[in-house]
Amino acid sequence: MFTITLHISFFLYLLFYTTAAAATIGDTANATPYIPSDYFLLDCGSSSSLNDAEGRKWSGDARSKFSPSNISNTSLESTASKQDPSVNRVPYMTARIIHSQFTYTFPVSIGPKFIRLYFYPVNYSNLDIANSFFYVTSGGYTLLSNFSAFLTVSAMKPAVASLRKEFIVNVRNNQILNITFLPSPNSYAFVNGIEVVSMPENLYIPGSDHQILLVPNQIVFNIDNSSALETLYRLNVGGNEVSITNDTGMFRLWLPDDDYTYSAYGFPPHREVSIQYTKDTPPYTAPQIVYTTSRTMGNDSLRYNLTWKFPVDSGFYYLLRLHFCEIQLEVTLENQRVFIIYINNQTAQRGADVIQWSGGTRIPVFKDYVIMVTDPDGRQSKQDLWLAMYPELDFRPEYADAILNGLEIFKLSGKDGSLAGANPELVLSPLPGPPTLSPQKKNNKKTSSLPVIIGTVVGGGSVLVFILGFLIFRRRRRVKALGSTQPKSSWVPLSDGSKSTKTSGSSLPSDLCRRFSLEEITSATCNFDDNFVIGAGGFGNVYKGHIDNGATTVAIKRLNPSSNQGAREFQTEIGMLSKLRHLHLVSLIGYCNDNREMILIYDYMAHGTLRDHLYKSKKQPIPWKQRLQICIGAARGLHYLHTGAKRTIIHRDVKSTNILLDEKWVAKVSDFGLSKLGPKDVGHSHVSTVVKGSFGYIDPEYYKRQQLTEKSDVYSFGVVLFEVLCARPAIILNFPEEPVSLAEWARNSYRKGTLDRIVDPNLKGEIAPECLRKFGEVGDSCLRDNGIDRPGMNDVVWGLEFALQLQEAAEKMAHGGGGLLPAALASPSAPLLHGEATTTDDDEVFTGSVENMSRSTVSNERLKSETVFSEIMNPAGR
Template sequence: MIKISHHHQTPSLPKLNPMLISTLQLSSFLCLLLSTTITAAAVDDNSPWLPYTPTDYILLDCGSSSNTTDASLRSWDGDVRSQFSPSNIENTSSNATSSKSVIQVPYKTSRIFHSQFTYSFPVSAGPKFIRLYFYPVNYSELDITNSFFSLTSNDYTLLNNFSAFLTVSAMKPAVASLIKEFIVNVRDNQILNITFWPSPNSYAFVNGIEVVSMPENLYIRGNDHPIPLVSENQRFYIDNNPALETLYRLNVGGNEVSITNDTGMFRLWSPDDDYTYEDYGFTPHRDVAIRYRQETPPYTAPKIIYTTTRTMGNDSLRYNLTWKFPVDSGFYYLLRLHFCEIQLEVTLKNQRVFIIYINNQTAQRGADVIQWSGGTRIPVFKDYVIMVTDPDGRQSKQDLWLAMYPELDFRPEYADAILNGLEIFKLNRTDGSLAGANPELVLSPPSGPFTLSPQKKNNKETPRWAVIIGTVVGGGSVLVLILGFLIFRRRRRVKALGSTQPKSSWVPLSDRSKSTKTSGSSLPSDLCRRFSLEEITSATCNFDDNFVIGAGGFGNVYKGHIDNGATTVAIKRLNPSSNQGAREFQTEIGMLSKLRHLHLVSLIGYCNDNREMILIYDYMARGTLRDHLYKSKKQPIPWKQRLQICIGTARGLHYLHTGAKRTIIHRDVKSTNILLDEKWVAKISDFGLSKLGPIDAGHNHVSTTVKGSFGYLDPEYYKRQQLTEKSDVYSFGVVLFEVLCARPAIILDLPEDQVNLAEWARHCYKNGTLDQIVDPNIREEIAPECLKKFGELGDSCLRENGFKRPGINNVLWGLEFSLQLQEEAEMKGQGDGGGGGGGGGGLLPVALASPLTPPLHGESMTDNDENVLRSMTNSDKLKNMTLFSEIMNPMGR
């Protein structure tokens, strides 16, 4: 990928071949008519329009007794004897005492609060920016790590048990200070109060407070401006009295825009480089006159935001233009996207049309900046609201994704997308709170799935919380060593005795805390519940065979009822003669207890009593995906439903690969490990073989013994014993063809070239005969374009060279695009989707992928790979070769 760092260099846009694009559907083109229209003539930025002048503009240097000037030459008033401060403020100021270099005003002094304290600002009615400045260092004899406090403003909770120290420590890139910006609407005859509430046995502090008025309708636009609610077919209304927190304000494709270069409200616009996914895109810049209009007056954003931009450039069909932002779960978020066409090539409608995705959901089809704005150099913005769910029932950090890709259905002249600026705001909950959880601070070397490097401190005395954490982590390390020794000693003992009894690798988990029903667990009770053996035997009627709903390499799976029959669960019991044991048992608990996602099976708890190792999961009413494809008498699943199941599985894998602090590689993706609930929602299960990705960003693999299921194994991993997330992509590619063809990954009795589904499907795809191996139950349902895209996607996942396979994010995109093609074809009568329909129904011969097909993330679309190992497709070799026990069991895990 090429990134242009010279802003005045503008790449040519990739034109689409009109002979090829003429085959694309035009039916959805009408939605452009619903786009924003111009209601007033545009004016140049050098027009007599005046910049915004705030009616209220207050700068308070907390802890200072005199007026001071900051680096931008703004004058700050000291809060001592200030009209905004109570009279008892005299003895609560403190100077910074730290080895760090003190920045500028207002960070040189701070105000310390040991009890509730309120600043009162008599301001005019309307929305206000509240900016709070924090420099978390030790002040006098106070330990900054002990500073926790809440903050309220009028009817809103802005912060709750907030730690500036933890927040700054978790920020990337590293910073020393922090500005928290909020927007609060002040009603008529109301005083703007800002109240600090120290947590028990703690203190609060602040270095500076800024209050600035803003235009009435800048962000809070009322019921006259409904906002699309992403993923739901409805509009979102921000009323006239909300509270917002500014999380990100970015000059996309450009440099930092300082507060003095903003449009009268002193907003800081940061570069977007730290948030782009894998640093793709071009950043052209043209210093042109911007023609503001009534809908986007000059105070919307400064001119520089619209003269810099990030586009996709010549590689536009190879990846999504993507950004990623950590946010708090459990809140609605407002995203404002700023656009302005400044490139010479784009002057007319339908020259550059693209799709906007937010969190893998389609937010906008047919995005056309010229259509929206009415011409070049005219800025326009679009608002979207999305809910970031709280999957584990507790506030946690989640990634908010923004992505763009060319909208080829509109036959644009250029395959490209564009963005100039971006603002992201958190909206208050119904209880008036904007408060999120503090980030975690881990002080030990990596000892588990989600640990980080320690933070260095200058304190002479180790804080109490650090001692506690160190003790717990140290104790965990000792327990791991003891566990390893016990496993080693038992294996040696069994070998020495030459025992002929079925061997068991049972090892008791350590007891650290007491449960109400059972002995303790080394895991927090709110993450993973420990059951007694009595509870499990009661739930399964003493493991009655009539309760068995499945079996695998681990052992039998039973349907059970817990909590006096109120909850139905799936109970997986280790078979004593199984090749799997303590390691897989602990891996499953360690992984799943920390993961919560719609498309991952939830681990409810475990039992580790009386030499038993038992796992308890949410019950999946419809069983495994394989049960609905072959080897059962169940009704075949319609094609569109199969696509939706594949999309759900891809979302689960995407969460594993990108949603945690460390990449998680499942290592055993297959149709029997994809379960379906009663609503046909796909959920990934069985994490006993999962591995964490590399710690060092400079390494892209983990060296480990080959484990998995035969027929799904990544050949590169098999040969080199180097595991990557692309190994999961390969396995998922096999699942895709299982779904399409309704046959197992390996059938030994077939002719040699058909034994291995992966190689046989790729062979048929390249020869244009993929339609001949499609499951007859769905053959007449699949639209030709959908099959073409689906085949291309499966083929790309199965490339022998892992680097040439797409990332799971682009696999997910490709599946969603396949579903889109299927639905559009059904609307035109090309595929009946199981519901009839004529005129072009049925399959056509599938040719090689068209250059129009949206390609996959960061990969070459030309496949020059050598064939997959011939030894993996030779039936005689399959029958005779000796393999690892983990991949020999035809029943799987």
């Protein structure tokens, strides 16, 4: 499905650095690390001094001169109720619990400082961490407002246990840095560690001689020393994590960019390469290893942008610092690699030429851009900040390519001195069903009503303005999940009776979607007995169960806590299927959302998945005519999704394991966890969204553009059609020379007129030539490269029905009413088809970057071990 021919620059790059070790270039003396004049490490809630994993010494704050004199009266020391192995170290071992205003005071020199706050949100001293909301201010700036470390960590992906918040505050007078914690009303504050480190004067708040462009106006934007910044992202693009001890003396953490990027080659680090720092880009700007890793665009540079996406808070200006360094052997002159930089789909820089900017190879340079991120609804929320690059072809560069080595993104304080954003939501919109709260809980009027404090300004150790007013924020239920002994996972369960500030399209109709108690489900499955398991997938195990005193047989799908899927897919499935009823869509009977469980209950499909009857199975092969009828049924189900509702529903995960067969062999499309509604406006043809689906079935146009249409389902269904015909998986691993894409292989065979040679050997003599030609025509049309050239599902249904008519007509002519066609298809099968099929294993999950995969060839080992997409689903049914 994707061609993998590495850009020639990659080979030249590797060749260059294979020999570079013998002759190191440059002088490493100019990379002397920065030595901070102010450096404090405070282990909050501790009475002793301990070293962390990097060997840095943290002083306990209990007897510290930086803590207030009345420390014992206003706060207490505490240890965590449980210790996650990932944070079983200083400073996360203890916490300072704060019940009233509490200020740490640090004597510092004038100039900008890093303030790093460390949080491990678990229960302390019998206090519910879900009720911890507080403010943090410093030097007149509001760093955090009504902040919940618990909600923040719960919403982070990939899942983490702890949080490090980094701010940049400029100390302008009196050489005192105050950091004040203030609990929200009826709440408490906590902190595990505080780090204060000075930095060079003009590192992130540069002087007037450094030009920062405002996007898209292309005018100069000034960041003066009255601004505060929050570090949101600091990335070693194309490389691995750079630890704080490998930074340039300021203990910055540089993370990989893998979680934010799309389709780009990454070059590995080469520490033997010396970077030639300059006055404009001094050694402390970024570590050498950042400039010796990069991402470029590869061979398909004219077909997609080099793209990254970052969630940020709306209502703020953001500073993006892009780090560049040309270290590839073939790029040594101006106009060899020239590209355009886009930020949020707006042009930030045309004619970007790293050699022109820096003056030569191995000389680093950085460029700063500022953009305002607004919310179309006029309220503060999370929005996506996009960074993209594309070759600047108007300059006729020698290489159609772009490059990026490092990236830093900072939030800039507003006019009110605030950096604070809104807390993320803990739960999704509430699901329908009978209330489960007890009468005592229903009548409890003291359920954590949390007012929002409008403004707090603390400076010089005194409070100037504390509370300007109160607004009712929301009712929050106590969350008892943290005390659970269940394993940690990346998903957060929906909470009964909770409310959301976000409105869903509509509540689910209770008459169409029944809510089950956990007791009913455990009874139906004999407490989830393994003997009742009938399938497994990316979502979790599927059990056969009996409800209503054994009168009804159902399929029960239970979310595995370690699954990559969770609350979002759970609610999407319920929201979609509860409103859809069609002969060829699987029926959702109900759901269970008790005690951290997420369970879906469906009609039982006696004959399992379509894939079960095609390959890697001892079941009797399905006859050709019946396969055709199954394909027609599935196509009708998809056609209903695309046209039968007010808005188009795009399934987004069409594959043979998501087509189920009931006791009468009627096909039903299932698994709507990844489904998306089509565009609201008829003037729009697509929905822009991150790529999701199953490897081997994903529409290449959707992948390249991140633009989802109903034609993406058509492409996936085309793969299914050839699965049905050939009894082969979407990626064939046992091809004589190398693995191949079924879609590409089948299309080539159809165009060469040799489709009969790759037909399932079990169908030999069954398929009429006219039927085969029509079936191949339909499958080939579904797999066309451009979505606009593919048929709609209504045309697919018509084509398959015509193929069935051709088959029945041929049978009638040959046998007077039915039976096989003994000599109709007597041509020999291809050598590949002799012997048992080998397929991908049900448990293989592919994640990562698509450039490692191939349209026609893929490394067998990579298929088994490397990654393809950031959110590729298991090829087995979910």
